[in-house]
Amino acid sequence: MRQIILDTETTGLSANNGDRLIEFAGVEMIDRRLTGNNLHLYVNPERDIPDEAVAVHGITLEKLKAMNAPVFAKVAQQIADYIRGAELIIHNASFDEGFLDMEFSRLGMPTTRTITIDITDTLKMARDRYPGQKNSLDALCTRLEVDRSKRVLHGALIDCELLSEVYLAMTRSQFSLVDELMDTANTSNNPAGGSQYQIKHSALPIxxxxxxxxxxxxxxxxxxxxxxxxxxxxxxxxxxxxxxxx
Structure with a gap:
């Protein structure tokens, strides 16, 4: 099971009224284990970045130009290939999905849901689990005892890393110890991906x-x-x- 923990930063809140994407981050997880195959990109939005947006994420147009950040058209295919066939894990998914769809549509590319197999919204998960409580990423980190001391400003990559820990904590009860033991046994018995060996069950020692x-x-x-x-x-x-x- 391949999942991508995903986050973006933008010039503002409205993908339909001229705001653009300026940062993309994805953290890959396979079978609930982080692989280190991450994708982190800064993007030149081809427009100004309002002061109120800079106050949130600290990214200015001058910084983007200084690092020679490419326009979205230059990295669109790289992003599409990275998320292709994966389940996306996003906090407040409609926001990030809306911006990706807007950017893809400008280039005549398929929508995010067409490229991926599913999108899971951790904000909806949290609201279902903790009704009536604050369910921002910061609030969930505090509730689930995830260390967020390095998060001073919003940043796509660090937010992905925090969200991965939050997601694992919220879904831990769905995965049993038996499943993990079976996965380990199958991997050790079948490293090359061929036919699986039959596992014989015997009395377990106490x-x-x-x-x-x-x-x-x-x-x-x-x-x-x-x-x-x-x-x-x-x-x-x-x-x-x-x-x-x-």
Whole structure:
């Protein structure tokens, strides 16, 4: 599963009224693991950048010209090839998707959804999970204990890196330990991608945890309780088991 954590910075808020894209960043994740195959580009918007936009991201037209930033037409195909066939993970996806579609349409290129396989909006995910609460990227970092100390101004690349941690934290409960063990087994048994070996199941040994391991386990459960705002699934299962044994 190939996913791209994506973010953009722009000259303003309206893709339909003359604002342009000035920064693009994508962070690649395959099977929930960051690969390091990132794409980060600055773009000359071919227009001025209002002071209120500069106050948000700190990018001026002078800086872009000094670094010889290309116009979007020069990097459009590079961006399209990078996101092709991937699921995009975007916070407030309609904003970034709107700007990419506007820039692509100016060149007669397909829309973002045509190029990719899906777009997941983490803002919608957060609103569903934390209704009535602040769900900005900053707020989610605080709630999920993601370190954002390096984020002084909005920047596409650092925002992607933070969002990747937020996304993994919000979706962690969807992926079981068994899935991860099976993935590891399949990879080690089948490194060349050929036919898979059959995994034989046998009785598993029972290992009694030490007191230190039990303390670490309890600390981890408390962290999960804090993230979901209620007893985590493990505690619910443990309580059900105790109730049935009484």
């Amino acid at each position: 290992v009694t945890p030490s007191s230190e391991e039990l303390e670490e386990h309890e600390a981890y459960l408390q962290a999960l309780d804090k993230i979901v705002g209620a007893p985590c699934v493990w505690r619910q299962w443990q309580q059900d088991t105790e109730d049935k044994s009484v």
